[in-house]
Every structure is written in C-alpha cells, then in structure tokens.
Amino acid sequence: MLRIKVVGTGIHVPERVETAEQLASRIGRSAEWIRTRTGVGERRIADRPLEEMGASAARQALGDGPPPDVIVNVSTTPIQLIPDTSVFIQHALGYDGIPSFSIHATCLSFLVGLHTVGSLVHSGGYNRALLVSTETGTPFRDLAEAESAALLGDGAAAAVIERTPEGEESALLDFRMRTWPTGRDMAEFRGGGIRAQPWLPQHDPNDFLFRMKGTRIYRLAKGRLAELLFPMIAEAGLTPDSVDWVVPHQMSGPGVEAFVEAGFRRARLINLVNRFGNCIAASLPMALHEMAHRPECRRGDTIVLAGTGAGVSVACALLRW
Amino acid sequence: MLRIKVVGTGIHVPERVETAEQLASRIGRSAEWIRTRTGVGERRIADRPLEEMGASAARQALGDGPPPDVIVNVSTTPIQLIPDTSVFIQHALGYDGIPSFSIHATCLSFLVGLHTVGSLVHSGGYNRALLVSTETGTPFRDLAEAESAALLGDGAAAAVIERTPEGEESALLDFRMRTWPTGRDMAEFRGGGIRAQPWLPQHDPNDFLFRMKGTRIYRLAKGRLAELLFPMIAEAGLTPDSVDWVVPHQMSGPGVEAFVEAGFRRARLINLVNRFGNCIAASLPMALHEMAHRPECRRGDTIVLAGTGAGVSVACALLRW
Numbered sequence: 072m073l074r075i076k077v078v079g080t081g082i083h084v085p086e087r088v089e090t091a092e093q094l095a096s097r098i099g100r101s102a103e104w105i106r107t108r109t110g111v112g113e114r115r116i117a118d119r120p121l122e123e124m125g126a127s128a129a130r131q132a133l134g135d136g137p138p139p140d141v142i143v144n145v146s147t148t149p150i151q152l153i154p155d156t157s158v159f160i161q162h163a164l165g166y167d168g169i170p171s172f173s174i175h176a177t178c179l180s181f182l183v184g185l186h187t188v189g190s191l192v193h194s195g196g197y198n199r200a201l202l203v204s205t206e207t208g209t210p211f212r213d214l215a216e217a218e219s220a221a222l223l224g225d226g227a228a229a230a231v232i233e234r235t236p237e238g239e240e241s242a243l244l245d246f247r248m249r250t251w252p253t254g255r256d257m258a259e260f261r262g263g264g265i266r267a268q269p270w271l272p273q274h275d276p277n278d279f280l281f282r283m284k285g286t287r288i289y290r291l292a293k294g295r296l297a298e299l300l301f302p303m304i305a306e307a308g309l310t311p312d313s314v315d316w317v318v319p320h321q322m323s324g325p326g327v328e329a330f331v332e333a334g335f336r337r338a339r340l341i342n343l344v345n346r347f348g349n350c351i352a353a354s355l356p357m358a359l360h361e362m363a364h365r366p367e368c369r370r371g372d373t374i375v376l377a378g379t380g381a382g383v384s385v386a387c388a389l390l391r392w
Numbered sequence: 393m394l395r396i397k398v399v400g401t402g403i404h405v406p407e408r409v410e411t412a413e414q415l416a417s418r419i420g421r422s423a424e425w426i427r428t429r430t431g432v433g434e435r436r437i438a439d440r441p442l443e444e445m446g447a448s449a450a451r452q453a454l455g456d457g458p459p460p461d462v463i464v465n466v467s468t469t470p471i472q473l474i475p476d477t478s479v480f481i482q483h484a485l486g487y488d489g490i491p492s493f494s495i496h497a498t499c500l501s502f503l504v505g506l507h508t509v510g511s512l513v514h515s516g517g518y519n520r521a522l523l524v525s526t527e528t529g530t531p532f533r534d535l536a537e538a539e540s541a542a543l544l545g546d547g548a549a550a551a552v553i554e555r556t557p558e559g560e561e562s563a564l565l566d567f568r569m570r571t572w573p574t575g576r577d578m579a580e581f582r583g584g585g586i587r588a589q590p591w592l593p594q595h596d597p598n599d600f601l602f603r604m605k606g607t608r609i610y611r612l613a614k615g616r617l618a619e620l621l622f623p624m625i626a627e628a629g630l631t632p633d634s635v636d637w638v639v640p641h642q643m644s645g646p647g648v649e650a651f652v653e654a655g656f657r658r659a660r661l662i663n664l665v666n667r668f669g670n671c672i673a674a675s676l677p678m679a680l681h682e683m684a685h686r687p688e689c690r691r692g693d694t695i696v697l698a699g700t701g702a703g704v705s706v707a708c709a710l711l712r713w
Contacts, residue, residue, distance in 0.1 A: 073515060121586055142571075147474060152584030153602065154576055154702040155496045162573035170569035171703065172497035172504045175476045183493045190511040194394060196567065207586055246517065248491035250463075252483035255475055263473030263584045265442055265528055268600070279589070281474065381475040382492065 073186075073193040076241035077392070079231040080360040081131025083124045083205075084347060085115040091221070098217040105221045106345075110324010114224030114348035117207040121150050124227040125205030126163035132201065132229035138166055139201035139231065141191070144173040145184035147351045148206045149263070160203050170197075177258070178320050178380035179248070180204060180352035182388060185232070185376070186246040192232050203229045204353040211260060213280035222323055223281065224348030228356035240371060244307060245389040247299040254383030257288040285323070292379035293329060300377055300387045307389055309373060311335045316362050316392075320378025321347070321354035335375070354378075368392065394507075394514040397562035398713070400552040401681040402452025404445045404526075405668060406436040412542070419538040426542045427666075431645010435545030435669035438528040442471050445548040446526030447484035453522065453550035459487055460522035460552065462512070465494040466505035467525045468672045469532075470584070481524050491518075498579070499641050499701035500569070501525060501673035503709060506553070506697070507567040513553050524550045525674040532581060534601035543644055544602065545669030549677035561692060565628060565710040568620040575704030578609040606644070613700035614650060621698055621708045628710055630694060632656045636713075637683050641699025642668070642675035656696070675699075689713065 090113040091102040098105075106112060117124060125144070133139065142164075144157035157171035176183040181204045188200045208223030235241045260281045261267045267278035304314060311334035318341050319327055327342045341358040350357060355378055362368055370392055377387035411434040412423040419426075427433055438445060446465070454460065463485075465478035478492035497504040502525045509521045529544030556562045581602045582588045588599035625635060632655030639662050640648055648663045662679040671678060676699055683689055691713050698708040 073517075149473070149585030151580065151582045151587045151599075152470070153468060153498055153579060153581035154705075155498060156585075158571060158573050158576050158703045158705075161571060162576060167572055167574055168570050170707070171571040171573075171705070172495060172500075172508075174493060174495055176493035177474055177476060179493075186517060187493075187508055187512060190515045190517055191508060194511045194515050196394075196507060196511055210586065210589060249489050250479060250482060250492040251488055252479050252492075253488055255479050255483060258474060259472065260474035261472045264470030264477075265531065266472045268531060278472075382479045384475075384479075384492070386491070 073189045073243040074235040075189045075192050075232050075243055076235045076239065077230050078233050079132040079134050080356065080363045081128040081229040082357050082360045083127035083227040085118045085225055087116040087118050088113050089116050094221060098214050098220050100217045108218060109221045110344040111221055111348040112345040115226055116209050117225040121148060121205050121207055122156065122159035122163040125160045125203040128227040128229040129160065129164055129201055129203050132231045137199065139169060139199045141197040142169050142171040142201045143184055143188050145180040145202050145352055146204045146206055147175065147177050147180060148208065176380055176384060177382065178351055179378055179384050179386050181356045182376055182378060182386050186243065186388065189232060189243050192234055198233060200232045201229060202232065204356050206351040206353045208281065208351055211281045213282055216282055218285045219281055219283040222349040224350050226347055226350035226353045226357055228353045228360055230356055230359065240391055242391045243388060244391055245303050247303055248384060248386035249295060249299065250382045250384040251295065252382065254288065254291050257383055258283040258381035288383055289326060291383055292385050296377060296379060296385040296387065299385060303387055303389055304375065314375050315339060315372035316374040318355065318358045318362050318374055318376050321349050321358060322379060323349060394510045394564040395556040396510045396513050396553050396564055397556045397560065398551050399554050400453040400455050400457065401677065401684045402449040402550040403678050403681040404448035404548040406439045406546055408437040408439050409434050410437050415542060419535050419541050421538045429539060430542045431665040432542055432669040433666040436547055437530050438546040442469060442526050442528055443477065443480035443484040446481045446524040449548040449550040450481065450485055450522055450524050453552045458520065460490060460520045462518040462521045463490050463492040464505055464509050464521060464523050466501040466523050466673055467527055468496065468498050468501060469527045497701055497705060498703065499672055500699055500705055500707050502677045503697055503699060503707050507564065507709065510553060510564050513555055519554060521553045522550060523553065525677050527672040527674045529602065529672055532602045534603055537603055539606045540602055540604040543670040545671050547668055547671035547674045547678055549674045549681055551677055551680065561712055563712045565712055566624050567709040568624055569705060569707035570616060570620065571703045571705040572616065573703065575609065575612050578704055579604040579702035609704055610647060612704055613706050617698060617700060617706040617708065620706060624708055624710055625696065635696050636660060636693035637695040639676065639679045639683050639695055639697050642670050642679060643700060644670060
C-alpha cells in the first residue's frame with residue numbers, strides 16, 4: 072500500500088471536433104458502423120502543440136497550489152526523441168529547474184506512472200508529483216484500418232500526487248500488471264526508433280501509422296485482465312457491485328462496456344469513448360478527472376483503475392480516493 | 393534512503409570496433425583531434441538487434457538467480473514507438489508475463505531508473521527488478537558535427553535490484569536531480585515524434601540525426617551538477633577524496649576527467665570513454681559493471697553516480713554498495 076493522495080486533476084480537450092459522420096467516408100464505413108463497432112460518436116483533433124495541451128491540463132491539476140517538485144510525462148506520443156517530452160511540458164508551464172522524465176507503457180503509461188511515481192512520493196523521494204498524459208493519435212491514424220482509425224482521438228489530462236496527510240486514508244491499495252510479448256505485434260507503431268529509419272530506401276510509409284489487431288488484442292487482454300482484477304478486489308474484501316467507481320482506459324465502447332457485463336455498476340463506470348474516443352494514455356486520467364467531478368464522488372471511495380496496452384500489457388489498481 | 397541492493401550487473405559490447413583513425417576522415421578531423429577533444433580512442437558498432445544486446449547484458453546481470461518480477465527499459469534509443477522497448481527485451485530473454493515498461497531521461501535514464509525503480513522495490517511493489525540500458529547511437533550520428541559524431545558508441549548494460557537483506561547496509565542513500573528546459577535545444581534529436589514527421593514534404597533529414605552544442609551543454613551542466621553533488625556528499629559526511637568510487641555518465645573524456653579536477657581520486661573514477669565512447673544511457677551502468685568487477689570493490693563502499701542529459705538535466709546519487 073502506498074500512502075498517496077491525488078490532490079488535483081486536470082483535463083484539456085481540443086476545441087475542434089470530428090464526428091463519426093465526418094470520418095465515415097474517409098475510412099469507407101458508415102457513421103452507424105463507427106458508433107456500433109467502436110462506440111465513438113466524435114473525437115477531438117489537436118489544434119495546439121502537444122506540450123501546450125499537457126500544460127493546460129497540468130495547470131488545472133496544480134490549481135492554486137505550489138509548483139510540483141517533479142514532472143513526469145506519462146504519454147505515448149513524443150514531441151521528439153531527445154529531449155523527452157517532460158522537458159517541453161515543463162517549459163510550457165514556465166518552470167525551470169524541476170526534475171523531469173518520461174514513463175512509457177503505451178496506453179498504460181498513466182497507470183504505471185501512478186504506481187511508479189506513487190512509490191517515489193510514498194518513500195519520500197518527492198513531495199508533490201505532477202503526472203501529465205498528452206496525446207495526439209490523429210496524424211498516426213491508418214485510414215485503411217477502419218477500426219483503429221475510428222477509435223483514436225486527441226486529448227490531455229494531468230494529476231498531482233502528494234503523500235496522504237496523517238489521519239486521512241487516501242492510498243494506492245494495490246497494483247497488478249503483466250506483459251505478454253507474444254502479443255507484441257497486436258498493436259504497433261513500427262517507426263520512431265531504430266527499426267524503421269525514414270531515410271533508408273527500404274522504409275515502409277505504413278511503419279509510421281498505428282496498426283492494431285483489435286479483435287485479437289481484446290480477446291487476449293480481456294481474459295488476462297480478469298485474472299488480475301477479480302482476485303485483487305476479492306482480496307480487498309470488495310465485489311464488483313460494491314466498488315464505488317470504475318475508471319478504465321477508454322480502449323473502445325465495447326471494451327469499457329465489458330466492465331458492466333462483469334458485474335460492475337454502469338452508473339459508477341466512467342465511459343468517455345462516445346465523446347472523445349481512445350486518447351491513448353490520456354484516456355485513463357481524463358476519466359479520473361471526470362470521476363473526481365461527479366457530485367457523488369467522495370474521499371474514501373474505492374476506485375478500480377484498469378486497462379490494456381500494446382505489448383500486450385494488462386494492469387489494474389485499487390485506489391482509495 | 394532506499395534500502396535496495398544491486399545484486400547483479402551485466403554488460404554487452406558489440407565485437408565490431410571503429411577506431412579514431414577509421415572515423416577521422418569521415419568527419420573531416422584527425423585521429424589526434426578526436427582523441428584530444430573527445431577522449432574516444434575507439435567505439436563499438438552494433439552488430440545485433442538492440443533487444444538482443446540488452447538481453448545479453450541482462451542475462452549476465454541475472455546470473456543464476458530467478459527471473460525478475462519487473463523489466464524496465466532505461467534507454468534513449470527505441471526499437472519502435474509502440475510497443476516500448478521493454479517488451480522486446482522481455483521477448484529476447486524468453487520470458488512472458490513479466491510487467492515491463494520504459495523510463496526515458498536520455499543519458500540519465502539508468503540513474504533516474506535506479507531511483508524510481510528503487511522506490512518501487514523499497515516500498516514493496518516489486519522484489520527483483522531488472523534495469524536494462526541498450527543503445528545504438530551510431531546510425532543517428534551527424535558526420536557533419538564532428539564532436540558528437542566522434543563521441544557516440546554502441547553498448548548495453550543491465551543491473552538487478554533487490555531489497556537489502558536484514559543486517560546488510562546496501563542502500564541508495566541520496567538522489568538529486570534538476571532539469572533546465574532553457575537548455576532543451578543544446579542536445580536534440582528532433583525526429584521520432586510529432587514534430588518531425590518523415591512523410592511530410594517539409595521534413596528536414598537532419599531532424600533524424602543527433603545534434604549537440606557540446607561546449608554550451610558542458611558549461612551549463614558542470615556548474616549545475618556541482619551545486620547538487622558537493623552538498624550531497626558533504627551532508628553524508630564525505631569529501632571528494634573519501635568517496636570510494638565515482639561512476640559517472642561517460643559524456644566525454646574531458647567530462648569524466650572533470651571529477652579529478654574537482655578532487656575525486658583518479659584511481660577510483662571509472663572512465664571507459666577511451667574504449668567505448670559515450671553509449672548514451674548505457675554508459676553509466678557499463679561503468680557500474682566495471683566498478684563491480686574491480687578487485688578493490690567491496691560491499692559497503694560509497695559510490696557517487698552522476699551525470700548530465702539532454703533537457704538539460706543533471707543528476708547525482710550516493711549509493712552504498
């Protein structure tokens with residue numbers, strides 16, 4: 072158990088909207104197909120640099136409080152390879168001198184960051200940590216792969232973590248994760264590294280697009296995640312219908328809806344897929360921000376955070392708000 | 393203080409050697425200039441995939457012990473953007489199901505990883521963590537920028553961290569870091585992300601090469617690092633000549649030599665620049681492996697780890713072996 076408390080959250084979604092109707096003809100499907108298959112009614116399209124989106128969400132999460140003493144970028148989309156994106160987010164926030172680095176676990180980056188940076192805060196390495204996820208999947212959509220192209224959207228979210236004050240019970244109660252490299256080709260962006268170097272004549276332009284075998288990844292991940300999630304809540308003395316909130320990675324409409332089929336309460340399941348699509352690592356903290364602003368949300372509530380990512384990885388956590 | 397112990401280290405250097413003499417004509421300088429300016433007599437050139445280099449170092453670090461319960465890639469060079477490199481390292485090791493992710497802080501990735509993953513181990517999140525740095529800077533050298541092209545080399549290194557057993561005193565005693573985005577253009581690779589998309593007509597091929605303003609970064613980083621390092625060792629009751637080992641990032645020959653000028657003992661300063669150049673994030677754990685195999689190295693020794701990275705970031709740590 073890590074004695075940490077999420078003291079602030081923030082979100083930034085671009086103003087520009089792309090509806091299922093607007094996208095349909097570009098991917099050779101109907102708007103109805105998009106809505107049914109992916110659950111995405113509309114998504115946002117980035118209209119500002121990635122670091123400014125992240126900084127906007129971060130400012131909201133920081134509120135009137137002091138600056139953070141560490142800034143951790145927990146995103147998949149990089150601005151450039153060197154320096155890492157955390158440096159640009161710090162600059163966009165107008166800070167200088169704050170230790171900054173990045174954690175990359177694809178769609179699970181925020182959840183892995185919450186555990187990892189939570190450990191740093193719990194053990195006294197830092198006192199006020201800023202986590203920022205900022206993603207623009209739009210330019211990397213493969214319009215020939217209708218399903219993933221219809222899922223991806225742009226957005227940013229942030230959270231500020233501090234040690235839990237004496238007498239309060241906020242905590243990261245549990246965290247579980249597994250990674251299965253047998254699924255490493257199920258969700259890929261092959262560019263951006265040593266494998267697909269754009270100046271080499273044999274490079275394939277498709278290497279610079281996101282490709283996903285959605286059905287295969289869903290089948291693998293659903294079972295694997297259940298194997299982690301149900302023992303975790305049972306060991307905490309909880310049942311699906313006694314968990315106060317479920318805040319999943321917004322992988323797809325059916326992917327989020329699967330939590331209802333598994334017995335969690337729809338009224339306490341945060342589902343932003345229809346409005347924003349899958350914003351990669353930003354999806355989960357965007358949903359956490361939404362939960363934090365629901366009138367029913369109270370300190371002490373139990374929250375299941377869960378998701379899947381390329382790798383294939385699955386992870387879940389139990390947070391006491 | 394984190395009660396962690398480095399229980400194993402490993403290294404992999406490619407067999408293929410490129411000497412200063414072989415590189416000289418390609419960068420329009422003499423071998424003598426390379427040796428004097430950068431301290432690099434020769435470097436290694438990768439002849440195997442990045443993940444196999446990392447797996448080779450990891451196997452040595454793991455030794456006869458059990459598999460790790462988390463694998464963290466702490467490197468700058470990615471294989472591809474999605475999934476992150478940790479997944480490919482796990483696959484090359486023949487494992488499946490071990491949680492894996494990446495930490496990116498450019499040349500400081502291993503040091504940030506030691507602190508971050510050390511916190512996870514200290515606080516009980518994991519019991520046996522594998523950190524792997526694997527780097528191939530060679531394809532990203534800008535031969536028109538003689539200094540950085542003469543510095544970069546390829547290599548990999550790994551370390552395994554466990555909680556310190558009762559009765560032993562191994563620990564990460566201190567860690568300090570600062571990041572100054574005012575220096576974000578001093579060391580850059582502008583490709584690999586949203587900024588320089590290779591399929592756009594306006595992209596610049598130079599964006600896919602590493603560029604460094606060596607003199608500016610050295611001047612900024614040297615003073616900033618001193619401001620962190622000397623208070624850290626003084627607060628621990630140490631002086632430069634009483635520290636048992638100095639294990640720096642191998643930024644350059646003069647960069648490593650600066651620790652002697654600052655009063656640390658040359659005989660206890662690990663300098664691999666002449667043999668291997670600057671292997672980005674792998675440099676520091678390569679030097680740690682070298683230290684661990686010196687006959688004078690004993691459990692209980694005090695070790696200064698220190699370095700600079702793109703950002704500009706500076707960091708230092710005090711480790712009791």
